[in-house]
Amino acid sequence: MxxxxxxxxxxxxxxxxxxxxxxxxxxxxxxxxxxxxxxxxxxxxxxxxxxxxxxxxxxxxxxxxxxxxxxxxEPSPEPVSKTANSGHSQMYNFFMQRCQVGNRLVPQFAIMIAAFIAAAGIAYAAFMLYKNVIEPNLQQQSVQQEQATERPKKDERAVEEVVYTLEAKSLTASAPVDPMLEQGERRDMEWSYPQLKSSTKDDVADKINKAILEPLQIDAERTNRASDNEQSDAELYPDGELPCISRNVTVTYMDENFFCIRDERYSTGWGPHGGTVVTGVIFDLHTGDTVSPQDMFGIDTEDLANSMSSAVWPYLTEMGREHPSDYNSMLMRSNSSDYSIKGSTCLCVTSKGLVYHTEDYELGSFADGNCEILVASWDDESQVGSEVTPDEVKDGTTVKVDKED
Incomplete structure (x- = not known):
């Protein structure tokens, strides 16, 4: 049809x-x-x-x-039928056109979503690449440039020498003679101690000088407060400490790296006798900090304790002692009293090596006295165990130190 x-x-x-x-x-x-x-x-x-x-x-x-x-x-039915049919056709065509438009829009929208996801992925990958690779490299290059810029300055300072000169100083303490036997009698005691004089303004010298002087001033002030009459223990022994009668700090070793002192302190309670304690302190001339004997000599604490025991044991057996002291604990001991120089140990550094001053009663009775024994040598191990006389660096001795920073 x-x-x-x-x-x-x-x-x-x-x-x-x-x-x-x-x-x-x-x-x-x-x-x-x-x-x-x-x-x-x-x-x-x-x-x-x-x-x-x-x-x-x-x-x-x-x-x-x-x-x-x-x-x-009057219009015939045929044109009306054609008009109605034409309207249906237009609606159908409009519907089909919209369907075709929708069919075209769906793929386009999917393509847009896929493109957005791909762009976001690329942006994230670029960010992670910058964060994990590019930025660390830039920071490393910046640090290297700063180091390269600072290195010439350090090299210039390395050739600059600071000259330290040793100066002997003293302070006066008024010590009671004997509150029991000579009441009211006092005696001015000169305590000696070293100080460093620097050729230029130097914080290291100031730090070391302060570390030595302040404990002596505290000790002298306590001695000045001690009563010279037979009074209560609180007056005789201020702050619960026996008054220090004499104290001498000397320099036993000094080179371009280290400044070593020996601190000998005598205190008494005015009985039959007093007590003497000898300690040593090692200062780093580059930083002003204290250094342990183990670090300076590169010796393990246990090995150094064994060396001390071997060196001191012959003196103990001669005096009839059966057991040596616990030198390992002695090396680890920290003296926290306010009159002690921070960093003090039982060993002193000399030109021969490390020297140990035996404690009172260590060799036997108080009358047996004390010994200065070499327990570690710089270069001659055959001298370990021998009794030595502590060195004393003379006033006016100078040393040149290269300052790198």
């Missing part, structure tokens, strides 16, 4: 025209077949009639009048 609108040939059971989209639900196959061929000739005749009527005005007026008459007449 044929489409009643466009005249296209379509199947007998078709519901829509495949060319114009006209719904065909209300037409039978026969009707569509009959109307199809008629529609085309009538249109042709109408167009022919219009062409023939164009030459004369009379015919034109007649055609116009005929058209007006037809327009006033």
């Amino acid at each position: 044929f489409c009643p609108k466009c005249g296209s040939k379509i199947g007998d059971d078709a519901r829509f025209c495949t060319e114009c989209g006209l719904p065909l639900g209300g037409l039978s196959g026969k009707t569509a077949a009959e109307e199809g061929p008629k529609a085309e000739p009538s249109e042709r005749e109408s167009s022919s009639a219009e062409v023939i009527m164009e030459p004369t005005d009379t015919e034109t007026d007649s055609a116009i009048g005929s058209a007006n008459a037809e327009s006033t007449a």
Whole structure:
């Protein structure tokens, strides 16, 4: 059959025209077949009639009048049917166009989402690359540049020498002679101690000088407060400490790296005798900090304790002692009293090596006295265990120290 609108040939059971989209639900196959061929000739005749009527005005007026008459007449059902069918076709076409637009938009939206995800992934990868690779390299280069810039300054300072000169100083303490036997009697005691004089303004020298002087001043002030009459223990022994009668700090070793002192302190409670304690302190001339004998000589604490035991043991057996002292604990002992120089140990550094001053009663009775024994040597181990006389660096001795910072 044929489409009643466009005249296209379509199947007998078709519901829509495949060319114009006209719904065909209300037409039978026969009707569509009959109307199809008629529609085309009538249109042709109408167009022919219009062409023939164009030459004369009379015919034109007649055609116009005929058209007006037809327009006033009641419209036939056929044009109404065609108009309705045309409306359905337009709606169908509009719907199909929207479906096609939607089908095109869905892939485009998916492509946009995929592109956004890809861009975000690339941006994140670039950020991680900068954070983990580029930025650390830039920081390392910056540090290297700073070090390269500072290195010439350090090299220039390395050749600059600071000269330290040893100066002997003293302070006076008023010590009671004997509150029990010589009441009211006091004696001025000169305590000696060293100080460093620097060729330039130097914080290291100030730090070392302060570390030596302050404990002596505290000790002297306590001695000045001790009573010279037989009074209560609180007056005889201020702060619960036996008054120090004499104290001498000497320099036993000094080179371009270390400044070593020996501190000998005698205190008494005015009985049969007092007590003497000898300690040593090692200062680093580059920093002003104290250094342990183990670090200076590169000896482990346990090995140094064994060396001390081996060196001192012959003196103990000679005096009839059966057990040596616990030198390991002695080396680890920290003297926290306010009159002690911080960093004090039981060993002193001399030009021969490390020297140990035996404690009172260590060799036997108090009358057996004390010994200065070499327990570690710089370069001659055969001298370890021998009794030595502590060195004393003379006043005015100088040493040159290279300052790197």
